[in-house]
Amino acid sequence: MKRLESLTYIGLLAVLVLGAYIRFIPILETGTEWLADLDPYRNLRAVNEVISNCRMPLFDNLSAAPNGTYATYSTSQGYYMLSSALTLISGSSASLFLSFSPVIYEVALLLVVYVFGTEVANSRWAGLFAAFFVAIPRGWAMISLIGTCPLAENLGAVVFPLVLLLFWKCTVQKRKSFLLFSGLLLGISLLIHPVTYFYLVITIFVYVVLMCIIKRHGRMLVIGLEVLVISFFAVLIQFFSIRDFGYLSSFTHGALWLASLQPVYPVIDFYVVFYEVGGLVLFLSLMAFILVFLDRKWNYLILASCSIVMFGIIAMSLVVSLRPLLANVPFGAFIILSHRVMMPYLPLVLSLLGGIFVAEYLLPWVRTDNKLKCQISFKKAVAAFVLIIVFIAVSLPSIQSSLEYSANYKWASWAKKYAPLFKWAKDNTNASDVFILNEISLGEVVKTIAKRPIVFTLSYQDLVTPNLVKRMWLQSSVFIKGYDENLAQRLLYEFNVSYVIVIKNQSNLDILNKKYVFPAPDDSFPLYLQWMDSKEYLERIYSDLNLGFYVYFVHRDRLFNGEISLPEVEP
Amino acid sequence: MVVSVNVLMILFVYFLGEQTYVRFLLSVVYVLYLPGYSLVEFITTFEKSIKGVEKIAYSFGLSIVVVILFCFLLNYSPWGIRLTPLIIGISLFTMICMLVATIRKYKTLFKPI
Structure with missing residues (x-):
């Protein structure tokens, strides 16, 4: 025994x-x-x-x-x-x-x-x-x-x-x-x-x-x-x-x-x-x-x-x-x-x-x-x-x-894929430049590798911010069609955002409907990019078509900065 | 075992210097096992029932307690969380615990009946 x-x-x-x-x-x-x-x-x-x-x-x-x-x-x-x-x-x-x-x-x-x-x-x-x-x-x-x-x-x-x-x-x-x-x-x-x-x-x-x-x-x-x-x-x-x-x-x-x-x-x-x-x-x-x-x-x-x-x-x-x-x-x-x-x-x-x-x-x-x-x-x-x-x-x-x-488990290789983006951000932007990405989770990697602040991520540290709802409105209004354009511009101005990054085929937050959405599926992505390009306050300055990321510079002087009230939403 | 891991660790850190997988493995044992193990050895002079795999599990748990508390002490001390204070602190702790445990064990062993 x-x-x-x-x-x-x-x-x-x-x-x-x-x-x-x-x-x-x-x-x-x-x-x-x-x-x-x-x-x-x-x-x-x-x-x-x-x-x-x-x-x-x-x-x-x-x-x-x-x-x-x-x-x-x-x-x-x-x-x-x-x-x-x-x-x-x-x-x-x-x-x-x-x-x-x-x-x-x-x-x-x-x-x-x-x-x-x-x-x-x-x-x-x-x-x-x-x-x-x-x-x-x-x-x-x-x-x-x-x-x-x-x-x-x-x-x-x-x-x-x-x-x-x-x-x-x-x-x-x-x-x-x-x-x-x-x-x-x-x-x-x-x-x-x-x-x-x-x-x-x-x-x-x-x-x-x-x-x-x-x-x-x-x-x-x-x-x-x-x-x-x-x-x-x-x-x-x-x-x-x-x-x-x-x-x-x-x-x-x-x-x-x-x-x-x-x-x-x-x-x-x-x-x-x-x-x-x-x-x-x-x-x-x-x-x-x-x-x-x-x-x-x-x-x-x-x-x-x-x-x-x-x-x-x-x-x-x-x-x-x-x-x-x-x-x-x-x-x-x-x-x-x-x-x-x-x-x-x-x-x-x-x-x-x-x-x-x-x-x-x-x-x-x-x-x-x-x-x-x-x-x-x-x-x-x-x-x-x-x-x-x-x-x-x-x-x-x-x-x-x-x-x-x-x-x-894809995350390590997925983050590795965007190494050129992080390198570009680190070499070509100032440490105080604020970024916003349509892919919420990737923000943590940008913060660590490129050492640049991100407006919104779903990590614990960012959820404790007092103006969380405002940041969520910004996250939705910049990347999703149908939101008030003035609202997006006003919030970009308020949060002093310098760069907007679009990553192909990623889910984003839609605060109005309280759900995660794919604003631009593969087949309609060219149209989505056209829509982003048409915004006069955004200028595309760097992109990689193979990796599927597009970086826009925000012209602060062209942003609407008048008063605007946020619609009421409750969790 | 405790003495040899301590000596090897100091050798690797201050004399061999390079980042190697041997040093990596040794440091895992040095930080996550040794402090707890020496404390368990000390405790077993009172609590004799701890042995085998149980001892390994408790050694890991106690090592976490010892190292984290020591790091908090260093954090608020003038030295800060640096390599040398860490090595000195962990080595001293393990050696003292083992010494006291050994003395106690020998005392029990040669206790007149």
């Missing part, structure tokens, strides 16, 4: 190699100079700032939020500092380290999940199956958190199960020495990625309340409070480093806007959960969830509590009438933007529950504490082997899908 248990180490090694390889594919495809997504360019900018100034910058000069608001680099400071330390010590470029970070944090995450499953279920098979399920995600979980791009969520994903495991050890195993450790790590999660902290605090709260009700154990409440009090050091650090939490309300307002644009990407429904987690894991975790309560397996209650919280957040975000109310609550944005739960807090928890169900109920003879372990029969060993093979076979489409997803 010992031999069967030791097999799990070989399995773990295979899972680690698989998980790391999936994250390594974008590096093989495009190298380390270009990151695998667009948002991480903000992280790259922050890390470069820390390295060049030797301090954490208070704000980002290139963000839309006004300087002095402390909002722009206020979150994820811990992540930026850790990445800077690693970059400095490794002697590499920040982009090299950030490119590799998904691989590094993926290995750490899989190890943590393995330990979590092993400890909670007292079976290495539970840990192994959970790690296997986590290694092959899809959709949001693949994109951001444990996925292919270097975001703060990568690190937050590792911290999330680790804090839960340590807290579980404090409460169930009554190991007091882990109290300080879990409190410290909970605090650090705030400095790494506030979403992680928010979800952890709610999960701990729900878990403690459930334990108090079910087990009538008041001591749980004290332990929960102790952990929260220890983590308060991070709240103090965060408070003294930014001195202002006012941006939270701006962010929730921005989140409300994001949730109101069709198609609604950042609000997920249960179909997305089903598609991304997969029927197998969902079924296994559901069985485990039911059995937690039927069999009174309170050891797993922490995972059940976490899944209740995550599904609760998804359900709340789907109630449209609730969103304005949530927008007035601190951290309400993390509920409105429910895609966050897939990055990858919910998939992690469901994978753990699924792994535990397999080990606890489907492979009971491989449990270390099982009395049958010394008398394992040949038939049972064969049955166990067949079961494992069946799981692997059922998961093959998921493995294939993850590999394909990673290989086809």
Whole structure:
């Protein structure tokens, strides 16, 4: 039986190699100079700032939020500092380290999940199956958190199960020495990625309340409070480093806007959960969830509590009438933007529950504490082997899908394609020249590579700007036909925009209809360009027909700058 | 192990200097594993049940805590987040933790019955 248990180490090694390889594919495809997504360019900018100034910058000069608001680099400071330390010590470029970070944090995450499953279920098979399920995600979980791009969520994903495991050890195993450790790590999660902290605090709260009700154990409440009090050091650090939490309300307002644009990407429904987690894991975790309560397996209650919280957040975000109310609550944005739960807090928890169900109920003879372990029969060993093979076979489409997803993830090569545009902007324009692009996401890359300010992007830093709605009007009116031309000119004048960039066949924001649109599909693009060329205040000064980008200079003296009132729109 | 990684890291940073993949891998271990590992070694003098893969997972978690808090300290100190203060701080921390852990382990080992 010992031999069967030791097999799990070989399995773990295979899972680690698989998980790391999936994250390594974008590096093989495009190298380390270009990151695998667009948002991480903000992280790259922050890390470069820390390295060049030797301090954490208070704000980002290139963000839309006004300087002095402390909002722009206020979150994820811990992540930026850790990445800077690693970059400095490794002697590499920040982009090299950030490119590799998904691989590094993926290995750490899989190890943590393995330990979590092993400890909670007292079976290495539970840990192994959970790690296997986590290694092959899809959709949001693949994109951001444990996925292919270097975001703060990568690190937050590792911290999330680790804090839960340590807290579980404090409460169930009554190991007091882990109290300080879990409190410290909970605090650090705030400095790494506030979403992680928010979800952890709610999960701990729900878990403690459930334990108090079910087990009538008041001591749980004290332990929960102790952990929260220890983590308060991070709240103090965060408070003294930014001195202002006012941006939270701006962010929730921005989140409300994001949730109101069709198609609604950042609000997920249960179909997305089903598609991304997969029927197998969902079924296994559901069985485990039911059995937690039927069999009174309170050891797993922490995972059940976490899944209740995550599904609760998804359900709340789907109630449209609730969103304005949530927008007035601190951290309400993390509920409105429910895609966050897939990055990858919910998939992690469901994978753990699924792994535990397999080990606890489907492979009971491989449990270390099982009395049958010394008398394992040949038939049972064969049955166990067949079961494992069946799981692997059922998961093959998921493995294939993850590999394909990673290989086809286009952002790195897409950003690389526009390198001549960034170079031109850097060499031929002034540092203070403001740009506007019809492709919203590419703005982050322009800010980082060309180091030029962009009027509007969908990144967190730009959503906290007080004049968000005005910027959205500008974004729509300049690029979409049918908007008031005077409005576009007035806003171009007000925001001092010097260059307008049109990228072929890209979606843009239509604020009036509250949706993303393709203003110029391929077949009508020449007509669209004619329309842009006909604007007398715009002059085309640089273009690349092959790459499909067109740069216009804005003649400020020809712009309409009279008074004009913005039409009223609400998110 | 802790001493040799520390020595190798200092060698790579100050004497070999170049950006190599060996230095990259070594720095990942040095920053994301070593500080936590030395702290876990210290903790295991009280909490003996931590071992195997569990130790690796906790080492990673504690390393994050140690390095981020140290970076915050440096950020508000006159030195700032620079290479030399980082190397000195992390090396000192790991060596002190290991020293204390070793002393405690030996004391327990040779404790008169």
